[in-house]
Amino acid sequence: AQSVTQPDIHITVSEGASLELRCNYSYGATPYLFWYVQSPGQGLQLLLKYFSGDTLVQGIKGFEAEFKRSQSSFNLRKPSVHWSDAAEYFCAVGESSGNTGKLIFGQGTTLQVKP
Amino acid sequence: GAGVSQTPSNKVTEKGKYVELRCDPISGHTALYWYRQSLGQGPEFLIYFQGTGAADDSGLPNDRFFAVRPEGSVSTLKIQRTERGDSAVYLCASSLNTVVGSPLHFGNGTRLTVT
Structure with a gap:
């Protein structure tokens, strides 16, 4: 069965600092991966x-993500965080069977930005 | 144009009561999804519609939950004999079609509290 793991429940970074949010997935074939x-x-x-x-x-708002098949990861990055980036971030994998668009989400990572 | 609209935004009900949650998708979107998000968790898939028919209802937790989309636009999620464990935010999303990767557009959700 497919699954998504976000190891960090909560992350705090200073405004202007770089950010990386981790996401690991379990999927047998080539996954379709998303960040929300x-x-x-x-x-x-x-x-x-x-x-x-x-x-x-x-992506939008200056975010990028890198797919690494060997590590089953799809980590989200941003070079310089803004206070408005404080939010909850979800990684998700899309099912490819049955031609559906339903998603399996990770637990989420809450980002706090310090001034 | 208008996004996905969900009403009500908040619903408080007593245990054992019946509730209906409404979703008005983006005009022209054929696919409609319901998700449930419990506190501290990522959204969990409940059901999706392609047009008027429920194409996949594998995420509905039990037969107290039912959803309809009679005219292929507005959808209603119905919960009978509500239980305290049903308390969550119910999210609706629509997409242009069900091809994997067709972007999902989410509503703001209905927060259901069962007392």
Whole structure:
């Protein structure tokens, strides 16, 4: 069965510092991977996605993620964090069987940004 | 244009009561998904519709949960004989189609509290 693990429940970084949020997945074939962000009182917003091709994908708000098949990882990075990046971040894997778009989400990582 | 709209935003009900949660997807989106997000967890898939039919209801926890989408647009998630364990945020998402990777657009959710 597919699964997604986000090892860090909570991370605190200083504004301007770099950020890396970890995501590990379990999936038998080539996964379809996503990062979503959820700000308080708002719906989930797609940051970026990986299907195939270049393993480094760029997203919105200056985020990027790198797919590493050998490590079963899809870590999210940002070179310089802004206070407005404080939110909850979810990694997700998409099922490829049955041609559906349903997602399996990780537990989430809460990002706190210190001034 | 308008995003995914969910009503009500908050619902408090007593144990044993019946509730209905409504989702109004983005116009033209054929696929509609329901997820449930418990406190401190990532969203969990419940059911998805392609058009009017429930294409995959494998995530519904038991037969107290039911969802409809009679005209292929608005969907209603129905919960009978609510239990305290049903308390969660219920998220609705829509996408243009069900091809894997077709971006999901999430609503802000309905927070259900069963007392």
